[in-house]
Amino acid sequence: MRYVIKSVLALAITGLFTSGVQAQKVQENNQEDFSEFMDRSGNRFRTASGNPGAEYWQNETDYKIEVTLNDEDHTISGHLELTYTNNSPEELDFIWMHLEQNRFTENSRGTLTTPIGGNRYNGDVDGGYEITNLRAKTNRSTSSKHLITDTRMQVFFDRPIPANGGEATVSMNFKYKVPVKGMDRMGRLKVKDGTIYAMAQWFPRAAVFDDVDGWNVEPYLGAGEFYLDYGDYDYKVTAPYDHIVVGSGELQNPRQVLSEKMQERMEMAEKSDTAVFIIKPDEINDASVKAKQNGTLTWHFKMENTRDVAFSSSEAFIWDAAKIDLPGGDKAIAQSAYPRESAGQEAWGRSTEYTKASVEHYSEKWFKYPYPAAVNVAASIGGMEYPGLSFCDWRDQGEDLWGVTDHEFGHNWFPMIVGTNERRYAWMDEGFDTFINHYSTLAFNNGEYPSSLDQTRKYNNWFTSPEREGIDTYPDVTNLDNLGMTAYYKPAIGLLLLREYILGEERFDNAFRSYIETWAYKHPQPADFFNHMENVGGENLSWFWKGWFYGTGNIDLALADVIENEKGYVIKLSNDGDMPMPVEMKITYEDGSSEELRLPVEIWQRGDTWRHLLETGKKIKKIQLDPKKILPDVNFSNDTWPSTLYKK
Structure with a gap:
């Protein structure tokens, strides 16, 4: 055996130095695109599997x-x-x-x-x-x-x-x-x-x-x-007698601050699927409806296992509410407080409906809402979230009010339940929230309003802009013209690609739900998210995290050529962009039939071109890359091989 091994080794060494046509040239590869880009090794506090450590x-x-x-x-x-x-x-x-x-x-x-x-x-x-x-x-x-x-x-x-x-x-x-x-x-x-x-x-x-x-x-x-x-909050707000105070958590002393009429209406709201007025529009200045006619009132709230609380106080509030149905038969209450200028079914009159629908959707799809109330407040704020309470613009109506309400209540999952560091990693709350907003919007009232992520390619002007910045740029130093993309839309599109193009819905949903449940009321870092998604999803995604979340490169897959031979067709592909992607294509034949073909991302580890042999006896009429148009491919003019280019 020793002689055989030596002989084979000698031949191998000789081959390394052989010159002429028999020598094979080593091609450059793209392994660097697939290698680890940050330290994601585990320790006793955070594991390599993306879980909290022992x-x-x-x-x-x-x-x-x-x-x-x-x-x-x-x-x-x-x-x-x-x-x-x-x-x-x-x-x-x-x-x-x-x-x-x-x-x-x-x-x-x-x-x-x-x-x-x-x-x-x-x-x-x-x-x-x-x-x-x-x-x-x-x-x-x-x-x-x-x-x-x-x-x-x-x-x-x-x-x-x-x-x-x-x-x-x-x-x-x-x-x-x-x-x-x-x-x-x-x-x-x-x-x-x-x-x-x-x-x-x-x-x-x-x-x-x-x-x-x-x-x-x-x-x-x-x-x-x-x-x-996280911790428990016990807070009291003393305000003028004619003010209504709404806050994060559960009101502890309703009998002291709500009149009997208001208490009766609140009890009705807790059982109602539609909004019930606690304070009607024509009762804003009616002192007889309030619990007291002079002095002050102290409103007492409690909230457990939360990272923050917020409240709002005003004598100008219309106030309505309805019940929220949660998985397992649990209930919460949706509330809205807004001035008469915001009233009407085209505006804040639907706020409680929007709040209820949003919270119920996320509870069913991702993780059950843990708080006793969800309160939407009309204020001079474009949209800002706190545990159990959101501030939205008092002038918003229709689609705009749905969008901001849904987004701010989506934040109860990121970062209120999953407690990420917003000051450093805005994408881990804004981007994740924008992603889940896509599905809640599709679900709301049979698609009454469009989703902002319905077409990823509409953002291509930004993707190709020389002024673009990376997702990982800290929000305080990001150019404000870029913040909407770096914090919200690009990371959301990244998760959309993971779910609908790379992992598939079932694997992604299993991993994403597991991530939320595992890190609920804890502090995950970016590496924890990456590790968890890979381990539960069953895929090495370093190439994707590196290219999409920690880079500014773009996607540009191309059909370079289609050549007919005795076995069928050789489809020549090229990666003209900056990051790899799996290749999905739809092949349509002249007889009217079609099939879909998927090539794994690993084809690009060996270089920027790939030849695939499609064995078929049929004549190809058309080939289309990314037929569902999920990828934000920055040059989709090279995604099609049309019949006009086919030479018979």
Whole structure:
């Protein structure tokens, strides 16, 4: 055996140096396109299979908050107590907190990085926090030491918070002026019957300390959204007696803040499939309908296992509601609060219908809605989401109102249930949400409104623009002209391609549902999503993540030629684009029959051209690449081999 092995080895070595026509030239390949592009190896916190590891941890933040809304000077003032549980393996000498209201000052980083001409994220500059009486307690030791830097505050402890379950409390009083322009996220709107206060980022919030980056302390500039831990919230809002307050979570004291008539109507709404008025349009200024005729009322809400809460308060609200049917027979309630200017069946009169349909669809298709209520509020905000509550533009109607309502409530799945880092990875919430919006829109009322993803090729002008940026660009530095594509549409199209072109619906849905369930109320990173989809979907997709999510290249598959021979036809294909893709083609024969052929993506590992032998005795009339037109192929003029090019 040794002699045979030596002989074969000698012949092989000789062949390496043989010159002339018998020597084969090694062709360049595209293996680089298929290789790993980022470290996705596992550890004890996050596994290579895309699951939380055996020692995965995240910290917990529980809040008790009491605030008062002053509608004369437009201020919020109150008291906060945070119970912070340190589940990390290291003790903490301090915690960081977000003070997003400090964005609304003349010298904030967000103000100073706003272009002269402004942008969507304009904000007032006469606000900012007043923080007083801060106390940070651990192990019977109290500290008042803290350091405020722009939109962040570092709170120090005399004794560190112990690791692996140690607790600390941080309490403080706070006050600020509610901005009119709250960067299209919160603020106040003057309408005929009063003022609508849309309250979000309305209290100091703990930053996330995680196993990937430690403290996540990016400042709040505007475009980047939020990243928060989970916990239980108990909050009270004291407002003028004639205000209606709606908020995230469940109202705890309806008998104290709702009149008997309002309580009766709410009970009817909880059993109704269609909207029931709690406050009718002609009752907005009718004090007899309200629970009290002077002074103030305190509205008490609770919400469990959530990353945030928001609320709205106004004396100008029409208020209606209907029940939400959830899988397993569970119920929730859909509510809408809006001014008389927004009323009507062509506008906000259908808001509760839209909210109910959206939540029911996502609950059935992906993951059951976990919150007791879903509240839609009309405000001077283009669209902004919070757990169980959304703000949408008070002027929206019809298709626009459906689109923004559906999108904002879709965010309850990304990032409210699956708790991604919006400030860094906008595509993991905006893009995923835009993707699921496609299917909810197709399902709503038998397709009453069109989906924004109905044609992927309509975005080709952006795909071929030299100004385009990658999905992985941080939202705060993305050109705002590109943000709609990098955060919303390109990642959504990527998931659409995975579901309808690459993996197929069944494999994709199994993997995507598993991802949501596995990472519900946790903090997945991009690598966790990639790993999970590959492991459950059963496919190495490095080439796709690299090309689509971490690149700016485009798809351009081409039919180079079709040559007839004695066995049938040789179909010559070329990849004229920047990333590989499986090839789907429809072959139509002269006898009227047709067939579909699929070639795997691996044909492009060997180079940018491929020859496929189609054995058939029939005459081909036409070949069409991507017959369902799913791919955003930037040059579809080379996708067809028409009969006019066929030489008999």
